Amino acid sequence: MEVPRIAVLALGASNTANICTGLVRAGGAPFAVRTPAELEGADALVIPGVANVAFLIDALDAAALREPVLRAIASGMPALGICAGFQLCFEGSDEAPGARGLGVLEGRVETLRARKLPHVGWNRVEPLAPDFAGGWAYFAHSFAVARGAREAVALTDHGERFVSAGRRENLLGVQFHPERSGAYGAALLEDFVRGAAVRC
Amino acid sequence: MLAKRIVACLDVAGGRVVKGVRFENLRDAGDPVANAQRYCREGADELVVLDVSATRESRGAALDTVARVAEAIDIPLTVGGGVKDRDDVARYLEAGADKVAVNSAALADPGLIERCSERFGAQCVVLSIDAMRVGDGYHIATHGGSVPHARDALDWALEGQARGAGEVLLTSIDRDGTRSGFDLDLIELFAHRLRVPLVASGGARGATCFADALLAGADAALGASVFHDGDCTLGGVKAFCRSAGLEIRT
Secondary structure (H helix, E strand, O other): OOOOEEEEEOOOOOOHHHHHHHHHHOOOEEEEEOOHHHHOOOOEEEEOOOOOHHHHHHHHHHOOOHHHHHHHHHOOOOEEEEOHHHHOOOOEEOOOOOOOOOOOOOOEEEEOOOOOOOEEEEEEEEEOOOOOOOEEEEEEEOEEOEOOOOOEEEEEEEOEEEEEEEEEOOEEEEOOOHHHOHHHHHHHHHHHHHHHHHHO | OOOEEEEEEEEEEOOEEEEEEOOEEEEEOOOHHHHHHHHHHOOOOEEEEEEOOOOHHHHHHHHHHHHHHHHHOOOOEEEEOOOOOHHHHHHHHHHOOOEEEEOHHHHHOOHHHHHHHHHHOHHHEEEEEEEEEEOOEEEEEEOOOOEEEEEEHHHHHHHHHHHOOOEEEEEEOOOOOOOOOOOHHHHHHHHHHOOOOEEEEOOOOOHHHHHHHHHOOOOEEEEOHHHHOOOOOHHHHHHHHHHOOOOEOO
């Protein structure tokens, strides 16, 4: 089996190095993407995010990557959104009022209703879908999609239950950081890379 | 439910782990990558790397250490020391930090907290405060903990929170490196008033004192020399905290 080429969006305020390290450990060949041309030839797409979503949306549009990313997701290419990258996949966010998300997942990202924010640390991912595994994952965020979202496959409890993973066809999004979530996160990245390998 | 965290801290200078008492008399405590991997294996919930030399010349070495540590672990990494401006934060993030701690630069220019938070998100910005007891309260200590500042420490923490810091790393200078237990009064005071997570540091001695700090309201408790010298293990501390009824990651 060939090593899948995984495009990692590098929008200027993300921990691209860490997610790339995680993808290499999982058996993939990640490369940073800053322009539409660099997206060509990818077998899979990762949208990471240690960033303010407003900044991420601006950076996406400034790099003219919105349409290419939407086309890549529509093509059926395995795609993974992480943290702010997951939030970017929804229609909009309280963190970026007025700005338009990618809109590939239904719903809106809101401020978590919890006494302590941001939600920083390890928490349980509780699966809703039988083919999605649960476990301990590392979170670092203040915003999330409330439970009840149509594409939710896992929930986590912090003040309220929010969507910690969502899936629509080839797109998986996670609110936690698989690259920083020990063995549980490593298994998730391996699954993703395996899915990408089938296509190359 | 969110788990309480046990955090291992590596103070680094010139590419090595160092440890001193109250930031003085630094001595060598090993290779950062080897230490990081060991703590990760033993169940640390997070690593903190602090560049304690923090001079302009040392910045390259610190970035290199951070990159090597980040690559070697699969748990979150917080980095601090010598952060002067937003570009320093960006450089640490690019090197593999998940969160970056700001300390004296934020005190000199509090707007730095907002600028970092707007760009990277509050969850990424840790306000590191060195506190020392002065009279009935706590003041900020500057210059590596040797000089008391006029500013009240809690007041500064609340301002930092309002400006967009997403976590407070609170070090008791009176206890740092002394292994006399965490300052529980200090922890209670801050935990009661803050709405961002609180990481307690300074004075870690054994498993029971970590549980005490967490029960006093800290969201995470940090140890350095107590782990370097093998006084206790991460696994032992976590098992004890779990037996004390705390939610701890397995």
